[in-house]
Amino acid sequence: MKATAIAHTNIALIKYWGKRDENLILPANSSLSITLDKFYTETSVEWMEDAKNDLFSLNGQIKQDAKVAQFLKILRAELDIPYFAKIDSVNHVPTAAGLASSASAFAALAVAGSAALGRQDDLANLSRLARRGSGSAARSLFGGLSIWEKGSRLDGLDSYAVPFNSPLTEKMAVVVAVVSDAEKAVSSRDGMKSTVLTSPFFHEWIQTAEEDLRNIKSAFLSGKFVEVGEILEHNAMKMHATTLGAKPPFTYFSPASLTVMDEVRKLRDEGIPAYFTMDAGPNVKIICLRENEKMVSSRMQKLVKDVYICHAGEGAKVIQVD
Numbered sequence: 463m464k465a466t467a468i469a470h471t472n473i474a475l476i477k478y479w480g481k482r483d484e485n486l487i488l489p490a491n492s493s494l495s496i497t498l499d500k501f502y503t504e505t506s507v508e509w510m511e512d513a514k515n516d517l518f519s520l521n522g523q524i525k526q527d528a529k530v531a532q533f534l535k536i537l538r539a540e541l542d543i544p545y546f547a548k549i550d551s552v553n554h555v556p557t558a559a560g561l562a563s564s565a566s567a568f569a570a571l572a573v574a575g576s577a578a579l580g581r582q583d584d585l586a587n588l589s590r591l592a593r594r595g596s597g598s599a600a601r602s603l604f605g606g607l608s609i610w611e612k613g614s615r616l617d618g619l620d621s622y623a624v625p626f627n628s629p630l631t632e633k634m635a636v637v638v639a640v641v642s643d644a645e646k647a648v649s650s651r652d653g654m655k656s657t658v659l660t661s662p663f664f665h666e667w668i669q670t671a672e673e674d675l676r677n678i679k680s681a682f683l684s685g686k687f688v689e690v691g692e693i694l695e696h697n698a699m700k701m702h703a704t705t706l707g708a709k710p711p712f713t714y715f716s717p718a719s720l721t722v723m724d725e726v727r728k729l730r731d732e733g734i735p736a737y738f739t740m741d742a743g744p745n746v747k748i749i750c751l752r753e754n755e756k757m758v759s760s761r762m763q764k765l766v767k768d769v770y771i772c773h774a775g776e777g778a779k780v781i782q783v784d
């Protein structure tokens with residue numbers, strides 16, 4: 463009853479920011495992401511008939527983690543088993559730094575947990591399962607571009623991710639400018655909750671996010687990179703604007719994030735189509751064409767600690783069943 467799975471992180475180009483159901487992790491809007499080849503989590507799950515509690519280790523260290531503990535309860539209920547689990551996980555991505563470790567983590571955990579029982583769950587089911595650990599994890603089941611449909615059912619059965627194809631997927635690069643790999647002060651979970659409850663901008667965010675999704679889908683289908691870039695950058699800035707309207711106000715921008723954004727604007731002034739997005743942390747992800755990735759990366763290296771050039775990654779997969 464043991465299996466090991468790998469899942470890659472994903473970066474949203476149309477953000478998920480706000481839940482319609484906290485408990486089931488149902489989003490207020492649909493989102494679209496690209497799965498990255500460089501960052502991933504590898505997790506093994508062993509369901510133990512005789513164990514009296516779960517045991518979770520992350521990067522070789524035993525951890526007590528409330529989100530993991532809660533997710534294991536959900537897994538037991540959904541997979542209909544009474545066993546506790548031994549979990550060994552390694553993040554090939556900084557943890558809780560706004561580089562989406564929770565997305566790869568819960569996708570890998572869902573896939574390994576199911577495979578360890580010899581089940582053959584379909585991808586929609588695994589996506590729904592991963593969603594219960596962390597919303598963005600629903601999208602990490604798929605390689606390339608993926609859309610997490612918000613769904614409308616109260617039970618969340620229609621809220622899962624599906625793959626989305628575009629002639630641009632293999633032409634694009636995501637240059638990750640790591641401003642800081644320290645754990646962030648406000649988690650995405652807390653940040654979006656506070657925004658939903660207190661930000662007067664939340665309603666407008668949701669309205670325009672749906673429109674952004676429709677527009678970016680058609681730009682992706684017709685291979686219009688500049689249009690894609692303009693939409694994704696605007697979408698990210700609108701998401702971050704909602705946090706400034708929250709009470710108390712907060713922001714994920716650091717001075718270094720703003721410096722990176724300025725450099726991206728300069729690149730555009732020089733004729734390089736490059737666009738930025740940010741998540742619940744100060745790191746900036748720059749979306750450009752592969753033909754410009756080295757140029758973008760070398761400009762970023764002058765400003766920040768670490769720079770990674772990523773391309774579209776693969777979907778989650780089982781790598782071993784014992």
Ligand code: ADP
Pocket residue numbers: 503520527528529530551552553556557558559560561562563564565567568571649650651742743
């Ligand atoms: P990030 O930006 O890295 O996604 P979050 O704060 O959203 O940051 O998520 C980090 C949380 O995800 C951790 O506190 C932990 O609960 C969970 N997590 C991260 N990596 C793993 C892992 N490999 N296995 C299980 N849970 C993990």
Ligand code: DP6
Pocket residue numbers: 473474476477478479487493564595596597598599650651652740741742
């Ligand atoms: C800004 O998926 O980490 O990265 O569902 O509460 O676990 P929970 O939140 P999470 O939020 C991701 C927020 C985001 C945007 C995105 O990935 O769509």
